[in-house]
Amino acid sequence: MKKFLFAVMLMAIQGSWLFAAKEVTVKGELVDLVCYIDHAAQGEKHMKCGRTCIDAGLPPGLKGDDGKLYLIVGEHKPINKEAVKYADKKVTVKGKLVSAEGYHLIEDAEIIP
Template structure:
């Protein structure tokens, strides 16, 4: 019985491993640093230097849908720091494709591609 449970668990992990279960989508958002945005609503072109310093210090960057006010946390399903991926776009609008994932009221986004929004 124990061997069957181990086999079932390993098969489930092999099939699902780090696959993201959510809704595939493309969205446009503003890359913001979570520290300044959440604590004192700071964002925008005048905030680039501060947001860059925050991101380099380890403050997570996130994607803000300005129309709805929804903040999406980049999910590191690939075991890589998502700040590195988003740093070239700090306080700029981006078009991201990937998977929307939600849990416990938190909205996350597994980024497959990111580019400057037109």
């Protein structure tokens, strides 16, 4: 029983490190995640559609210059109203990075044109 409890505590501690947020600044292209993931839509050709989708509430993301794809959100709320004007444009995003199970999230995001 003691070994089992120790193993559970160890997994909990290790798991909490996976969810520890750190401050980051990431440059890249602000994308509409649905169109980007579905059919790699991005860039100037997609700008009108990207704005429509983000304005309708679909999640905005950042295709980072580092090759990673990030979901971006405000302080536990959508950031769509701010993000819509930057759809498919190069921006810098500052915020807290959390990664889990292969997904990357920048929360409390600030979009800098």
